Amino acid sequence: MPAEPACAVPGPAPAHTRVAQALRADATPPQAPPTPRRRDPRALRTHVGTLVGAGILGALLWRLGTGALLDGLRRIDTVSVLAALVIGGVTTVCSAWRWQLVARGLRLRLPLGPAVADYYRALFLNAALPGGILGDVHRAVRHGQSAGDVRRGVKAVVLERVAGQIALAVAGAAVLLTLPSPVRAEVRAFAPLAVAAAAGALAVVLAVRMNRPPARRHGALRRALGEARRGLASRRSGPGVALSSAVVLAGHLVMFVVAARVAGSAAPVAVLLPLAVLALLAMGLPLNVGGFGPREGVTAWAFGAAALGADTGVAVAVVYGVLSFVASLPGAVVLLLRWYETLRTGPAAPAPAPSATAAPDDRPPTGAAPTGPGRQAAAGRGQSRSGAGLSSLTYESKDSARLASSSFPFSAEPREGRPMTPDSV
Incomplete structure (x- = not known):
């Protein structure tokens, strides 16, 4: 029988093949393992707050039904809508004035007219988007970018909101301590403890500051306190901030009534005033769906404890939320107008950068003008450079107009009339 052929054993590859394989191996970078995506904690908190607010609303509707709620919504008429628009106009103008005073105390320029428009837009976004604060975030970033200092722009909005919360805390404590309410006994028992705790904390802070070395007294805390004092309690801004905060709080209470x-x-x-204070305090919790959630739960409990009916409390809270949303609707008009203005005009095109490719001998010395052939060559080069600059400007303006026309009011870029989405915030 013929012998079977033996299996061929591959020999060593040629030298040039081995060199090519080594070069390909060196040129190909090692593939890194994919990095797992991490969830943004701010987005997670927003989703949790939305779910909690929706759960509170669902529990109230399941327990109390929808009869009183629908009856209250059917009672909203033209007079109540006009009253909401008037009250919302007064409170928005006063809030914008307070924002202007705080920004001026932080050495930021903010005209009253644009401040009112931006405040209306922020109120509408707060009511339309989950979380209840995204409009204020957009307002802070927009003002900081226009003023050239985003940090102080954000701080101005934070201090403006803090001024409103301080007014609510002071007036709420006075109302809950004096007028009959379901929590007056608890508030009277808790008030001495709160005052003693505040006095003790103030004494500790003063003692630490007095015993601190002079070199360490100029820290971040002192700068923050100084900016807060200039924005809220200076001679120039303090009286106006207090007056505007009182008017804004009075407007919210009138809206509740x-x-x-x-x-x-x-x-x-x-x-009704103590119950309104409790509802406003509950609205400050970041656990709501467009403002609905804890407000309805606290109002239902307060009306039930005051023997006014928990279902009536839910109806009052929902009607208050609807009227507040109606009062913020001018912000939608501001949003659409500025979006249309951006689409019509487009963003400003950047100025062309000077050409850096010209040779040193192309430019005449200072005080001298080229003559003869050199003058004609310089003129030709100037025309070519100006033509290139004009063509680049034309293309940039066309690209900007095309991007603006394909945008939507809720864009990721914080331009005028195009607020940021929750993810970009």
Whole structure:
């Protein structure tokens, strides 16, 4: 039988093949393992707050039903809508004035007219987007970018909101301590402890500051406190901030009384004021869906404890939320107008950079002008450079107009009339 052929054993590759393989191996970078995506904690908190607010609303509707709620919504008429727009106009103008005073104390320029428009837009975004603060975030970033200092722009908005919360805390403590309410006994028992704790904390802070070396007294805390004092308590801004905060708080309380009357509650104003303060305090919790959630739960409990009916409390809170949203609707008009203005005009094109490719001998010495052939050559080069600059400007303006026309009001770029989305914030 013929012998079977033996298997061929591959020999060593040629030298040039081995060199090519080594070069390819060196040129190909090692593939790194994919990095797992990490969730943004801010987006997670927003989703958790939305879910909690939706859960509170669902539990209230399941427990109390929708009869009183729908009846209160059906009672909203033209008069109540006009009243909401008027009250919202007064409170928005005063809030924008307060923002202007705080920004001026931080050495930021903010005209009152644009401040009112931006505040309306922020109120509408707060009511339309989950979380309840994205409009204020956009307002802070936009003003900081226009003023050239985003940090101080954000700080101005934060201090402006803090001024409103301080006014609510002071007036709320006075109302809850004096007028009858479901929590007056608890507030009177807790007030001495709160005052003692605040006095002790203040004494500790003063002692630490007095015993600190002079070189360490100029820290970040002192700078922050100084900016807060200039924005809220200086001679120039303090009286206006206090007056505007009082007017804004009074407007919110009047809106709550109007909502109670629309929902069918005939309780006296002295009985409704403590309940309104509790509802406003609950609105500060970041656990809501467009403002709805904790406000309805606290109002239902407060009305039930005051023997006014928990279902009536839910109806009052929902009507208050609807009227507040109606009061913020001019912000949608501002949003659309500025979007249309951006689409019509387009962003400003950047100035062309000077050409750096010209040879040194192409430029005549200072005070001298080229003559003869050199003058004609310089003129030709100047025309070519100007033509290139004009063509680049034309293409840039066309690209900018095309990008603007394909945009939507909720864009990721914080330009005029195009607010940022929650993800970009």
